[in-house]
Amino acid sequence: MQKYILLLASFVLIVSCKKNSESTGNNNGDEEDCVMRAASGSGEIIAAQYIVAFKPAINSRATSRLKLDEISKTVLQKHDINVSALKQSFVGEPGGFIAKISAAEAEVLRHDDVIAAVEPDRVISLGNCFTVVEPRLITWNIKRIGYGNGIGKTAWIIDSGIDFDHPDLTVDQSRSKSFIDGQTSAHDVNGHGTHVAGIIGAKNNEFGVLGVASGASLVALKVLDNDGEGNLSYIIQALGYVNTNAKAGDVVNMSIGAESGSSILDQQVKNTASRGIYFSIAAGNDGELANLSSPGRANGVNIYTVTAVDSLDNFASFSNYGNDVVDYAAPGVRILSTWTNNRYAYASGTSMAAPHVAGLLLLKGRNITSSGVAKNDADGTPDPIAHY
Ligand SMILES: [Ca+2]
Numbered sequence: 179m180q181k182y183i184l185l186l187a188s189f190v191l192i193v194s195c196k197k198n199s200e201s202t203g204n205n206n207g208d209e210e211d212c213v214m215r216a217a218s219g220s221g222e223i224i225a226a227q228y229i230v231a232f233k234p235a236i237n238s239r240a241t242s243r244l245k246l247d248e249i250s251k252t253v254l255q256k257h258d259i260n261v262s263a264l265k266q267s268f269v270g271e272p273g274g275f276i277a278k279i280s281a282a283e284a285e286v287l288r289h290d291d292v293i294a295a296v297e298p299d300r301v302i303s304l305g306n307c308f309t310v311v312e313p314r315l316i317t318w319n320i321k322r323i324g325y326g327n328g329i330g331k332t333a334w335i336i337d338s339g340i341d342f343d344h345p346d347l348t349v350d351q352s353r354s355k356s357f358i359d360g361q362t363s364a365h366d367v368n369g370h371g372t373h374v375a376g377i378i379g380a381k382n383n384e385f386g387v388l389g390v391a392s393g394a395s396l397v398a399l400k401v402l403d404n405d406g407e408g409n410l411s412y413i414i415q416a417l418g419y420v421n422t423n424a425k426a427g428d429v430v431n432m433s434i435g436a437e438s439g440s441s442i443l444d445q446q447v448k449n450t451a452s453r454g455i456y457f458s459i460a461a462g463n464d465g466e467l468a469n470l471s472s473p474g475r476a477n478g479v480n481i482y483t484v485t486a487v488d489s490l491d492n493f494a495s496f497s498n499y500g501n502d503v504v505d506y507a508a509p510g511v512r513i514l515s516t517w518t519n520n521r522y523a524y525a526s527g528t529s530m531a532a533p534h535v536a537g538l539l540l541l542k543g544r545n546i547t548s549s550g551v552a553k554n555d556a557d558g559t560p561d562p563i564a565h566y
């Protein structure tokens with residue numbers, strides 16, 4: 179049986195897990211505990227819920243969600259499936275729909291001429307361990323890779339949302355959106371997305387931290403709930419939203435993933451990237467081949483898969499690897515950034531590495547460079563460390 183899934187989501191925590199403003203972060207024993215916890219996140223199948231993607235011919239006809247709803251219902255009816263099975267359609271490349279159907283019905287749809295792929299929906303989840311501390315302006319990681327003015331540039335962050343009220347972030351609330359059933363606000367309660375947002379674009383002001391592309395407009399696309407859990411189908415919908423609303427030169431950050439892969443997810447990323455929209459994607463935290471998970475395995479122009487290094491340029495023990503898909507390494511161990519409720523916290527993972535590259539892409543597009551390489555790279559081919 180084909181196994182799609184899971185998540186990786188990458189929130190590996192480092193440092194001690196206690197919330198201690200005095201922490202200096204020298205506790206490596208706790209770091210190992212946190213990495214294991216993050217790697218144990220599950221990706222169970224959601225019973226009787228499937229993601230159905232249309233072939234390109236249908237996508238070109240579907241000019242709106244309404245039109246897609248109509249086409250989706252027609253396909254269901256063609257196979258004697260009640261239209262009430264339609265949960266939600268999504269635009270994008272591919273567009274498609276999410277349906278409450280049986281495995282047998284999914285199999286029937288899989289063989290329909292207009293359907294490109296059918297995948298079971300999955301639960302994705304984050305680990306949750308962090309250390310809240312006092313902020314300190316220009317941190318080692320920002321010095322290491324370089325930084326610039328990101329005002330007027332836009333990053334779309336597919337994550338747990340962003341804290342709308344954090345004084346060190348410029349959140350574009352009007353374009354932010356939640357894709358979680360029953361939740362209309364993309365405000366972050368978990369912390370992961372707010373941390374990612376700060377690495378990309380924390381403001382150049384008198385307090386807190388400095389992001390790689392300071393002052394950038396940060397759009398929160400919420401696919402993980404307060405507990406850091408969401409569905410694969412939420413990510414697919416968020417990508418469809420980006421495909422429709424982002425413009426060339428914008429950057430999408432995905433510190434999130436599905437272990438074992440999703441062809442629908444990969445295709446959405448590739449087609450959106452081909453429009454000149456950049457993607458920075460976490461390689462994953464399972465210490466295994468990065469080409470096993472989506473969208474980290476998605477190769478193509480404007481798509482960057484990112485591994486993690488520490489402050490000494492050492493390849494992080496938890497980081498996935500493999501130069502068939504990996505493009506750059508970036509700082510991902512003990513990274514200080516914004517957190518919920520006006521706070522700042524340390525966290526580790528390839529989740530933290532990807533937003534460094536996202537910031538550089540905002541500033542320089544395809545002209546980002548590198549400086550040095552990852553030491554002791556797990557695959558034997560040292561990854562270049564991204565640099566302004
Ligand atoms: Ca600041």
Ligand SMILES: [Ca+2]
Nearest residue numbers: 477503504505
């Ligand atoms: Ca790649």
Ligand SMILES: [Ca+2]
Nearest residue numbers: 555557559561
């Ligand atoms: Ca490598």
